[in-house]
Amino acid sequence: MRQEIQILNASGTRVTRRSFLALSAAAAIPFTAMSRDRVAGANDTIRIGIIGAGRRGSALLREFTKRADALHCRVTAVCDARASAAANAASLCGARASSDWQALVHADDLDAVVIAAPDHWHAPMAIAAMQAGKDVYCETPMTRTLDEARAFRDTAMATGCIVQVGARACSEGQWAAARDVAGSGQLGALVWCQSNSGAHHPGTARAPRAGVQLTRREWQAFQGEDPACSFDERRYVSWRNYADYSQGEAADILFQRLAPLLVAIGPEAPVRVSAAGGVFARDGRETLDSLVMTCEYASGLKAVLTSSPAGGHNQPSVIRGADASLYLHGDRLVVECEPEHEKVFRARFGATPRTTLAAPASSDHVADWVHGMRERRPCACGEHVAYPAMVAVSMAVQACRESKTLRFDNTVGRAGAHPARVV
DSSP: OOEEEOOSOSSSSOOOHHHHHHHHHHHHSOOOOGGGGOOOOTTSOEEEEEEOOSHHHHHHHHHHHHTHHHHTEEEEEEEOSSHHHHHHHHHTTTOEEESOHHHHHTOTTOSEEEEOSOGGGHHHHHHHHHHTTOEEEEOSSSOSSHHHHHHHHHHHHHHOOOEEESOGGGGSHHHHHHHHHHHHTTTOSEEEEEEEEEEOOOOSOOOOOTTOOOOHHHHHHHHOSSSOOOOOHHHHHTGGGSTTTOSOHHHHHHHHHHHHHHHHHOOOOOSEEEEEEEOOSOSOOOSOSEEEEEEEOTTSOEEEEEEESSSOOOOOEEEEESSEEEEEOSSEEEEEEOGGGHHHHHHHHOOOSEEEEEOOOOOOHHHHHHHHHHHTOOOTTSHHHHHHHHHHHHHHHHHHHHTEEEEEEOSOOSTTSOSOEEO
16 A cells, blocks of 8 residues: 655656756746837737757747748747757758857847757746746646746746647647536536546667767757766667656656646646556666556546556547546547436436537647737646646656655745645
């Protein structure tokens, strides 16, 4: 039997005192950047800088470039620790290239920043960008640790910058429809929900590219101040396998599953989390690639999510209430009433005990961010959704590693304390 404990380390991973104090201080400083004074009108071009010219950064660059006219936006700067990668990516859209991300986020001729860097850079880059008055699109997961997620969230709230984290399922129509169904009372009090990731196949670490070499400056720019180690091609190519840079593949997948679920059931942090899992791939990785997490919320609702390297297909997500259950099949939703509630269900909602609904059209996640910047309104996966998802996933990773059930205190403590903390 697992022992329930109280914990002080919110993230379960190493956070240096310097980095934690820097993040906390950043969250408390109001922004003063000139670019925030420029609120884009309907036809004004939003100027975007992209940090990271790898697979995701390049894909986002192509997406923004292809839709530049439709969205009235333009990528004008690209940054990567490798100067050659930045130059190659920038040449695709006529942008300027840079290897200094801090110079990019402070540039006066940019309105927004896209972050497609390794996970350990998400919080420092996003916080710096928001403090410089830039709106932020950040790839998943939100951050590497819970402490960083809190600082990210606090900065977004303090500055009013528009944030979109790249959990694209949050913009799918089925989740907004599920929120409406649950809010209508058809399900009764929510008691259980479940979302499965289906299969992913970590196999072995990504094959190293022949002759990959970085200069000393490029390697330091990739890994940051902590940890300090010599160049290791495996750590650079397969960084998600190492705890210094990421919580791992399973954590990223579960973040992408939990965030849209929170759109439906309400974005709040859990009060208790337990988890089980491990490492399936035999390639020397440190981070989990298999994880099952159970979250309990203040209302009593339980959420179970899985990320498995075994074969299989995605199963429909389900939200169960005391009176009926809702099954999400992507393009359609099915409401099934419990037999003992059929008469009441028909009388209240004029529907059969099994009702099929067509899911509304999905919105575009990238366009949602661009429109959010113009309208100064929250995005589908803004900090209000991404933060509680990151809380749950980070706690699950720690719970699994320590074989313990963790509690989360979301109350306000002493004056000046963070409004959310693990105790």
